[in-house]
Amino acid sequence: MAHNQANQVDEILKDLQNTPGFKAYIILNSDGIVIRHTMDSNDNAVQHAHHITELYNDSVAQIKGLFDHPEDSRVENVRMRTKNYEMIVSSVNSYTLAVFQEDTA
Secondary structure (H helix, E strand, O other): OHHHHHHHHHHHHHHHHOOOOEEEEEEEOOOOOEEEEOOOOHHHHHHHHHHHHHHHHHHHHHHHHHOOOHHHOOOOEEEEEOOOEEEEEEEEOOEEEEEEEEOOO
8 A cells, every 4th residue: 555655656757857947856754864866966955844834824824813613724725937937846644745947937
């Protein structure tokens, strides 16, 4: 069963990398440790992971402060755009996926 799930993850990541505009991805565990990436170096991936973890956790905390009901404050993803790229961060269970793509605007 776990082998099948690993194959599904590999297929999804392969499809993701074939998406026009794709630049890189980072997968983090619940401790913010990089477990997989396509960045240009491990040091760069670790540095991004640190900032992504802080950004995501701060975003979740701020959103919780905006809404009265917990079900209204569930963060599904955080999306940011700069001049050069767009970053989408999504956390599911104990894993976080950050995807970087070219800005299409």
